[in-house]
Amino acid sequence: MKNRTWLITGVSSGFGYEMTKQLLEKGNKVIGTVRNKNKVADLIEKYPDIFTCEILDVTDIHAIHKLVDSSFEKFGRIDVIVSNAGYGLFGAAEELSDAEVDHIIATNLTGSIQFIRSALPHLRNQGGGRIIQLSSYGGQVAFPGNSMYHATKFGIEGFCESVAQEVAPFKIGVTLVEPGGARTEFRYGSAQVANLMPEYDGNPAHGFLNMLDASKGQAPGDPARMAARIIESVEKEPAPLRMVLGSQALANTISTLKARVADFEKQTELAASTDFPAGE
Template identity: 75%
Template structure:
């Protein structure tokens, strides 16, 4: 199989960095976006022929389009577009500032939407390709103290699922990746915490503080193994719509979905009671 070309956002750390390293070791070509090129200087030096860094803030929609257009124009074909850039924001809803709310939506949700929208015309023109949206099992399961992160992940999952149906006739596959907790900088470094209010101490809204403390036990997910499964998924046809990574993530997701289905089924008569009677 000929080496593929990947465009990945947010490659300075976490899954983006792990994906990039594994792909380059396999001989694939990667265009990786970062906000600070010093964090990937080693990759630039080690893989001068197969790795190219692009400076990009995904909250800048015009810049997203420019980077995507330039990458396709200069490389001719990009096989896989990975929307990975993002971060976690913790705190009860009323503890978050307006600026924090706007920024996480602009990064995790709007930035991902604009990346995918920018890539679609090129993927159609080349006759297909694959889009990988890095979400979280937090796109299906919600925890207190993480409302805005969940808002962005639930939002991008709805967007990606709809787009998957829109572009399937053009040979474009879309996969939503839902990792569980992993030992990455995302959890133990880049996660941001609101200005906490004492009124929420000792309530579920601040339970995340224990999770973010490595002394409380490390996350079970292995970023290297997770990245390898993401890479492997690109060869699967048809593209899996969702890819859950981590046994704890799958267990939690199934438990939530089962309860949700049971709750819906319990509303059968209520739902029907709001229809016009048959024949009217």
């Protein structure tokens, strides 16, 4: 695998940190964004020549544009951009505050969209590159108590699937990564929980509380192995549009999509009933 230059958001923990560590160990250059440099002090100290750490809040659209433009200007070419920054928000839709709704959309959806949009002219002008968007199998499968997280992931999946078709003629590949549960801070540290209402006690919407409790069973996904598969994906041509990581995630995704297709197939007569008759 040849060395490349990568621009990755949210490298202070989880997949972002693990990818950055593995890439630097192999001699790749990484521009990684964080909100607190102390969390990657080890990487800054160990790799001063190939790791550039930048402060970025992905809810700040002007800062995104500035960071992306300056990074391409400084490095000349960036081969891979990874939109990784994001977090989980748990609770029934009614339990979420307006501020919580606005913030997760600004972070997971709008921030990712603007990061990718900022990079497109640079990737096009340099003759190609790769875009990797961290999604989730929650971009295909929905669970109670996760409505706004699913809203952002279903949304970014539609955006990236469209963009992938737009930029393919410019030799820009787009990959949506759909991990299942993993032993990262996403689940066991950074997850945010709404102000829970007693009316939802015993409701499926509060089932996530067991998932967030490590004492009731760890997530099956290994962040290091998942990060390695993400890195390896850039060698594949054409770029895989979707990549599910985790056997449990894949099984759930397949069963959900099969049920969805079966439901659509039952609607053949209904769908046709709204067309103009042939010849009209």
